[in-house]
Amino acid sequence: MTQITRHQTGARMSQIVIHGDTVYLAGQVGSPGASVTQQTEDCLAKLDALLAEAGSDRTKLLQVTIWLADMADFAEMNAVWDAWVPEGHAPTRACGEAKLATPEYRVEVIAVAARG
Known part of the structure; x- marks a missing residue:
């Protein structure tokens, strides 16, 4: 049976769950x-830190989901995203509009990556 390891675990959720060589990260929000x-x-700086803790990095991203509070912010978010993703290592990605936890949050990023 493949082991499941959790990091930064609280009563509600873990920031990282590792199953075999797959890393699942909780949704990350900014200031x-x-x-x-x-x-x-x-959000992307937090992903970098969590991926490092899990033994991975942004070149090993498999899938990313990005939620925006308003799709009018798509180009602004993509300008940052495009500079962050290493060339040749773009993961599968989905981006949609959603009401986030509070109106002060405008972006949330969720990721799955490989380890090793």
């Missing part, structure tokens, strides 16, 4: 009330 650019940068 409440900040610009879409800043929130996206914050």
